[in-house]
Amino acid sequence: MEAIKKVEIVTNSLELPKVLDILEKIGVSGYTVIEDVTGKGDRGRVFNDLETHTLTNGYIMSVCTQAQEQELVTEIEPILKKFGGVCIVSDAKWIAH
Template sequence: MEAIKKIEIVTNSLEITKVLEILEKVGVSGYTVIEDVTGKGDRGKVFNDLETHALTNGYVMSVCTHEQEQELVTAIEPILKKFGGVCIVSDAKWIAH
């Protein structure tokens, strides 16, 4: 197993494309996206019964190396400050296949 960093990002659905562009730029090779996630944060509750996709959130999960971690977090921070959301970085292990 290889030590890696697990990245979990929740932010405005309209910003998911920018998040994915950042992942690509940093060199992250893959990701999972879940659309229309709901929850509650510092900006209140987010529901998935809204008429417009612009007010919903999306979830992105990926992994990166220790070297990619800081560049990735630094690039995503302005999106979170402007649109809200969260970026969680945790230690994980990758099972190579």
């Protein structure tokens, strides 16, 4: 197994393309996106019962190397400060296939 960093990002759905561009830019090889996630954070509750997609959140899960971690966090931070959300980075192990 290989030591990696697991990255979980929740942000405004309108910002998902920017976040995915950041992942591509730093060389992250893959990701999973779940749209219309709900929950509660420092900006209140987010519901998925709206007619428009613009006020919903999306969830991105990916992995990166330790070398990519700091660049990813630096690039994501301005988006989170402006639009809210969260970025969680944790240690993980990858089973190479």
